[in-house]
Amino acid sequence: MTEGVSVALLGATTQAGESVRELLEEREFPLAALYFVEHEERAGGKLSFGGKNLAVQDAEKFDFSTVQIAIVVGDRTLAEQYAEVAATEEVVVVDCTGHSCGALDVPLVIPELNPEALANYRRRNIVAAPNSVSVAMLLALKPIHDSVGIKCVTVTACQAVSELGQPGMEELATQATSMFNLKPIESNVFAKQIAFNILPAVEVVDENGYAESERALVQAAQQILGDETIDVSPTLIWGPVFFGHSMSIDLELSGQLDANAAQKLLDVAPGVSVMNGAEPAQMPTAVTEAAGSDLVYVGRIRQPISGGERLSLWLVTDNVRRGVALNGVQIAEILVKEHLESGN
Structure with missing residues (x-):
């Protein structure tokens, strides 16, 4: 998808969030827009990305219908509270917090090993990443x-x-x-x-x-x-x-x-x-x-x-960069390249 996709990064202010931001930029992820999202108490500040300072938005007020992918890292409660909310808006949620692991209808994915599991991502619009x-x-x-x-x-x-x-x-x-x-x-x-x-x-x-x-x-x-x-x-x-x-x-x-x-x-x-x-x-x-x-x-x-x-x-x-952030970004890359582009 050459025009890029809109992505929400939940847990953007965490250590894992920082690594995801770095990897999105380093790997030239095809972004149309990027939104930083956090719990209310961590929202309100700004984080740098691509030479710009982007506001950190309150998850409770964020409009998930404006994005196609939501990557959730760091705070497990973000996934507990907002993964299903985003998924009901047809957003594909990449849950790297461990919250969605174990659900039989959620694919568990390490991109280098079982990318074919992503074929089932529309069952709940959630993809789980294993722990680090x-x-x-x-x-x-x-x-x-x-x-x-x-x-x-x-x-x-x-x-x-x-x-x-x-x-x-x-x-x-x-x-x-x-x-x-x-x-x-x-x-x-x-x-x-x-x-x-x-x-x-x-x-x-x-x-x-x-x-x-x-x-x-x-x-x-x-x-x-x-x-x-x-x-x-x-x-x-x-x-x-x-x-x-x-x-x-x-x-x-x-x-x-x-x-x-x-x-x-x-x-x-x-x-x-x-x-x-x-x-x-x-x-x-x-x-x-x-x-x-x-x-x-x-x-x-x-x-x-x-x-x-x-x-x-x-x-x-x-554990943070390889075990969490890179795994999540790679999942998102495959979704963009092989699934979202074709509208599946």
């Missing part, structure tokens, strides 16, 4: 599953505090400063001190010991890999890092695949960069490689010492 851990993990696992099959995934993901936006980042910074100045530590965003600490759960866990985001990861893995029999055992934790998730992943495979063969698969996987050197300095980290990047970095690809049809790997990614 799921996006990164599945970009690495899909080529392996397609090659030999995966029986079981055990993943421990250390999440960056920016997953909770500016409040999470400010709490880490404030606590670190307080520690250096020998002042008392206050925890308002996280359950316990996050500075120089690891927290064993990212949310309240259910009677079986799993958090909602961990269950969402299981559902996303089975749905996008197309195999409900895959056993996924996730542990999501908090680490004192501003940007970039880090994951240790162990796989039980359905067939033989050695480390060299796995690396060859990942070398050509979309959105993946392999750093599989033997020296620690040749291995990817959240801070030195992932932060600010659009790629998922994979290293330490190896088989267990005891052998068998198993594989282990290390993975890092920018």
Whole structure:
């Protein structure tokens, strides 16, 4: 659609919103108009885009009939309150907050892996994006599953505090400063001190010991890999890092695949960069490689010492830019190119 489409960005003032704005401009998204939308308490200011300062509008007063696509990031309550409102106006909502995940009539999409799922976007005019851990993990696992099959995934993901936006980042910074100045530590965003600490759960866990985001990861893995029999055992934790998730992943495979063969698969996987050197300095980290990047970095690809049809790997990614913003923008790009243009 050469003339462009009108887009509303809900959550525009959040960290994820900032990354979406950057990507829309960098990727020259075909815009006819762009509107920044927020909850009332965050509205009223201005944000720069394309050399102009655009007003941040109140979601409660915004006329969704003026746009064709609404990208929702950051604050889950924005999706809870306005996704259906926009969808009833025939706006295609790209929900990157996690609110719409799990709905059977809403396609769950990672553009590099299952763009065909977007064919069903008109069921409710809503498209869901998986959480940032799921996006990164599945970009690495899909080529392996397609090659030999995966029986079981055990993943421990250390999440960056920016997953909770500016409040999470400010709490880490404030606590670190307080520690250096020998002042008392206050925890308002996280359950316990996050500075120089690891927290064993990212949310309240259910009677079986799993958090909602961990269950969402299981559902996303089975749905996008197309195999409900895959056993996924996730542990999501908090680490004192501003940007970039880090994951240790162990796989039980359905067939033989050695480390060299796995690396060859990942070398050509979309959105993946392999750093599989033997020296620690040749291995990817959240801070030195992932932060600010659009790629998922994979290293330490190896088989267990005891052998068998198993594989282990290390993975890092920018949770905000790659895990949320880029996924949402890519979904919108496909909608414009392959669906909205034809009027479907």
